[in-house]
Amino acid sequence: MTAGINRLQVNLENVRGRMAAACERSGRPRGDVTLVAVTKSVGPEVADALADLGVADIGENRVQDAIAKSREMNRTDAVRWHMIGHLQRNKVRRALELFGLIHSVDSVRLAAEIDRVAGPQGHVMPALLEVNVSGEERKFGLRPEETAEVIREISAMDHISVEGLMTMAPFGASEAELRRVFAGLRALSERIASLGIPRVRMQHLSMGMSQDFEIAIEEGATMVRVGSALFV
Numbered sequence: 248m249t250a251g252i253n254r255l256q257v258n259l260e261n262v263r264g265r266m267a268a269a270c271e272r273s274g275r276p277r278g279d280v281t282l283v284a285v286t287k288s289v290g291p292e293v294a295d296a297l298a299d300l301g302v303a304d305i306g307e308n309r310v311q312d313a314i315a316k317s318r319e320m321n322r323t324d325a326v327r328w329h330m331i332g333h334l335q336r337n338k339v340r341r342a343l344e345l346f347g348l349i350h351s352v353d354s355v356r357l358a359a360e361i362d363r364v365a366g367p368q369g370h371v372m373p374a375l376l377e378v379n380v381s382g383e384e385r386k387f388g389l390r391p392e393e394t395a396e397v398i399r400e401i402s403a404m405d406h407i408s409v410e411g412l413m414t415m416a417p418f419g420a421s422e423a424e425l426r427r428v429f430a431g432l433r434a435l436s437e438r439i440a441s442l443g444i445p446r447v448r449m450q451h452l453s454m455g456m457s458q459d460f461e462i463a464i465e466e467g468a469t470m471v472r473v474g475s476a477l478f479v
């Protein structure tokens with residue numbers, strides 16, 4: 248385990264260093280970009296070790312797995328939990344028990360369920376809207392052209408607040424295609440921000456994973472979701 252933690256620390260320092268370099272290349276302050284460490288492939292002891300190494304944001308893509316993992320952790324309260332996978336409406340109640348930010352809201356119906364469940368708790372749930380920028384068929388996510396209207400509808404709900412957008416780049420895409428996707432999400436975010444929809448603050452762009460987080464930062468990401476690069 249000691250060797251494992253040393254390895255984890257080296258990988259984490261490597262990712263943080265690459266994030267800092269990407270910020271510098273693009274003239275952005277390092278504090279602009281948050282590392283969300285995606286722990287879906289590792290156990291609670293590794294997630295605890297990440298928290299001990301100063302990682303404050305943990306991402307998971309399945310509600311039940313995340314809750315089970317968090318219960319076995321000592322440091323679960325030291326981190327903010329990010330829901331990054333597709334969220335079914337029947338899992339919303341459990342999701343709200345743990346997650347501090349949902350990156351994957353992709354319909355008015357899902358947002359309405361979050362609003363309904365959060366309401367009695369007097370809670371306003373921060374959320375990002377997942378957008379399918381690349382247009383791949385199998386992906387979840389809103390079409391870019393419908394996103395502003397969906398946000399307008401969600402902005403009328405009292406217990407969910409839209410804080411930005413999220414996207415997944417196609418697997419194995421070329422650098423040019425990655426840049427097109429990430430720049431497309433950023434342009435969409437700026438366009439929506441310019442509409443001045445009440446209560447909507449387009450402050451986050453969640454984009455970039457192990458293979459492409461540096462490019463995503465260069466194109467404006469404020470949150471990168473990195474898993475495998477931490478656990479090689």
Ligand SMILES: *Cc1c(COP(=O)(O)O)cnc(C)c1O
Pocket residue numbers: 285287308331332415456457458472473474475476
């Ligand atoms: C697994 C996952 C990640 C992290 O992917 P890596 O390639 O392991 O960095 C990021 N975002 C989502 C939505 C994921 O499911």
